[in-house]
Amino acid sequence: MNAEYFTLFLEEASEILPEGARALQSGDANWRDEFMRAAHTLKGMAATMGYKELGAWLHKIETAAAEQPAASLQKMWQAVESAVGIAQATRSPQRLVDFVAADAAAAPGPETVPTPAHQATSDPAVARSSALRVAVDDLDQLLDTVGELRTRLRVLGQAEFGSPLWQREWRALRSLAARQNRQAAMLRLSSLRDLARLFRQAVNEAAEQLDKPVHCVIRGDGIRIAREVVEQLRPLIPHIARNAVAHGIEPVETRRARNKPETGMIEFAAEQRGGNVLLVIRDDGGGIDLARLREKALASGKPADLDETGLVELLFEPGFSTKDTTDSVAGRGVGMDAVRAAARAAGGDVTVRHQQGHFFELRVEIPAPLSMFHLREIEIGGRRLAIIDDGWTERDAPPEGANELTIASIPPDHNGRIWLEHRRGVLRVNAQWPLGAIHVHPLTPPLDRLDGAVGFYLSDDGTPRIVYDLS
Amino acid sequence: MTNHSPRVLIVDDARLLRQMLKDLLATDGFDVVGEAANGEEAVQLYHELKPDLVTMDVMMPRMNGVEATRAILSEDRNARIVMVSSVGQESLIAEALEAGARAYVLKPFSRDDVLAATRRSLEDR
Numbered sequence: 001m002n003a004e005y006f007t008l009f010l011e012e013a014s015e016i017l018p019e020g021a022r023a024l025q026s027g028d029a030n031w032r033d034e035f036m037r038a039a040h041t042l043k044g045m046a047a048t049m050g051y052k053e054l055g056a057w058l059h060k061i062e063t064a065a066a067e068q069p070a071a072s073l074q075k076m077w078q079a080v081e082s083a084v085g086i087a088q089a090t091r092s093p094q095r096l097v098d099f100v101a102a103d104a105a106a107a108p109g110p111e112t113v114p115t116p117a118h119q120a121t122s123d124p125a126v127a128r129s130s131a132l133r134v135a136v137d138d139l140d141q142l143l144d145t146v147g148e149l150r151t152r153l154r155v156l157g158q159a160e161f162g163s164p165l166w167q168r169e170w171r172a173l174r175s176l177a178a179r180q181n182r183q184a185a186m187l188r189l190s191s192l193r194d195l196a197r198l199f200r201q202a203v204n205e206a207a208e209q210l211d212k213p214v215h216c217v218i219r220g221d222g223i224r225i226a227r228e229v230v231e232q233l234r235p236l237i238p239h240i241a242r243n244a245v246a247h248g249i250e251p252v253e254t255r256r257a258r259n260k261p262e263t264g265m266i267e268f269a270a271e272q273r274g275g276n277v278l279l280v281i282r283d284d285g286g287g288i289d290l291a292r293l294r295e296k297a298l299a300s301g302k303p304a305d306l307d308e309t310g311l312v313e314l315l316f317e318p319g320f321s322t323k324d325t326t327d328s329v330a331g332r333g334v335g336m337d338a339v340r341a342a343a344r345a346a347g348g349d350v351t352v353r354h355q356q357g358h359f360f361e362l363r364v365e366i367p368a369p370l371s372m373f374h375l376r377e378i379e380i381g382g383r384r385l386a387i388i389d390d391g392w393t394e395r396d397a398p399p400e401g402a403n404e405l406t407i408a409s410i411p412p413d414h415n416g417r418i419w420l421e422h423r424r425g426v427l428r429v430n431a432q433w434p435l436g437a438i439h440v441h442p443l444t445p446p447l448d449r450l451d452g453a454v455g456f457y458l459s460d461d462g463t464p465r466i467v468y469d470l471s
Numbered sequence: 472m473t474n475h476s477p478r479v480l481i482v483d484d485a486r487l488l489r490q491m492l493k494d495l496l497a498t499d500g501f502d503v504v505g506e507a508a509n510g511e512e513a514v515q516l517y518h519e520l521k522p523d524l525v526t527m528d529v530m531m532p533r534m535n536g537v538e539a540t541r542a543i544l545s546e547d548r549n550a551r552i553v554m555v556s557s558v559g560q561e562s563l564i565a566e567a568l569e570a571g572a573r574a575y576v577l578k579p580f581s582r583d584d585v586l587a588a589t590r591r592s593l594e595d596r
Contacts, residue, residue, distance in 0.1 A: 047579040154561040
């Protein structure tokens with residue numbers, strides 16, 4: 001949450017808190033209403049800032065305000081005053097985040113103090129552990145959806161059956177149920193962020209040890225894949241990172257002689273490509289020295305007539321690579337057999353691309369899990385559909401000389417005012433908006449024969465829309 | 472989305488929430504033309520500004536969001552109003568929707584929820 005909002009929260013809270021306290025002491029006829037409103041406003045602010053426990057406590061106060069005597073409300077209010085005071089003194093929101101454990105316990109209200117449901121996030125040491133934080137955030141989102149579902153159900157219960165309000169709520173409930181499904185499915189996935197962090201760390205360590213200047217670039221680490229695959233790749237990542245620095249990037253003198261920048265470049269880049277997630281680990285080093293590799297192959301008793309592909313394949317042989325890890329050629333393959341095994345177990349594969357003297361790429365391809373795709377909804381000539389969102393950018397005018405893309409079964413719209421740019425070309429649309437990760441269902445015949453269509457998804461109003469893959 | 476920036480009036484008694492909504496809508500191409508801190512101000516500003524959209528808090532001093540919604544709709548029955556409200560105010564939300572509000576968002580709101588609700592209410596005829 002941004003620092004400006006935190007300051008704004010403190011400022012406004014210090015106006016509202018005295019208003020509430022004044023109402024409690026005034027004994028006016030409408031003191032309850034005034035106090036309740038103060039609690040309510042503060043509750044909305046706290047909840048929106050993500051101070052869940054404080055929000056829950058203020059909700060309790062608001063509810064209690066209808067009947068509890070002023071004295072017990074005052075005690076409850078003081079707990080809030082003290083938390084805000086501490087946050088103000090320390091200029092840190094920590095006390096507001098940790099609210100229940102610290103403050104409400106010290107000032108028990110008329111009811112028992114609620115057990116902190118999110119105690120795990122209150123412990124700063126635990127909150128810093130990224131793996132847990134991701135899981136907790138996902139879970140919180142799911143719980144928020146459940147909360148909204150319950151509220152909407154209550155609204156539905158008060159609406160007249162079949163009335164426009166009832167119909168609208170019914171539609172909203174259907175879309176919420178779909179969202180809940182998606183969020184529950186997300187819990188089984190894990191982003192590549194942890195792996196990317198581990199990778200960067202290992203690259204930097206190796207670069208320092210070997211005294212090679214290296215720049216590490218991370219892209220697409222927000223992409224999610226099945227949690228098990230992430231766990232299998234985790235122990236292998238440091239090896240791969242180290243290999244790239246040790247066996248890929250040349251010593252500075254060699255790079256200079258080859259007319260390359262002295263600082264080597266190592267990339268960890270993930271992207272969604274059709275139904276797969278492609279992770280490319282690339283270094284701009286010397287590639288594979290095929291002559292040396294052939295010598296090594298012969299020495300290990302491999303056939304003499306191996307072609308280039310056959311030679312590169314040797315890097316995936318565990319015995320071949322681990323025989324002599326100090327050898328700059330064979331050492332390259334350390335861990336690659338295990339990476340391939342993990343990818344194949346998940347239904348994917350690992351391949352290598354390289355050019356001697358220029359670059360080396362390890363390409364890990366893994367099927368996208370559970371048919372979850374990042375989608376972008378678009379409108380072309382009044383028709384709504386979705387495309388797989390793998391790197392589109394919005395433009396007000398077509399970039400010069402761009403190749404105009406079309407979707408086979410949809411007539412192009414020459415009046416569209418938005419151009420979506422992709423590495424393959426531009427697509428002209430009337431309107432567009434990103435949808436985030438969505439569960440895509442397989443198409444059933446005869447729709448599965450639609451050119452470029454990969455499935456359909458249910459939009460917010462329950463209408464099925466076709467998903468196209470233009471990559 | 473329409474091609475011109477939709478003009479929006481934000482109504483909430485908490486400055487913090489007005490600021491958050493303002494930032495959120497502004498980054499998505501909305502033009503925030505006014506802010507009101509209670510129902511009376513909201514009705515008056517609606518009359519002066521004729522915005523394309525209103526985000527309306529429910530519980531506010533002087534005149535609450537439901538009364539303000541009724542007042543605005545009685546002046547302009549095509550007004551597009553999105554209620555921004557907390558859990559526990561179901562009957563007020565239902566009242567506002569029956570009075571003609573287009574959609575509602577619950578606090579704490581997420582960016583996606585606000586944008587979905589505002590978009591929907593601008594599209595509905």
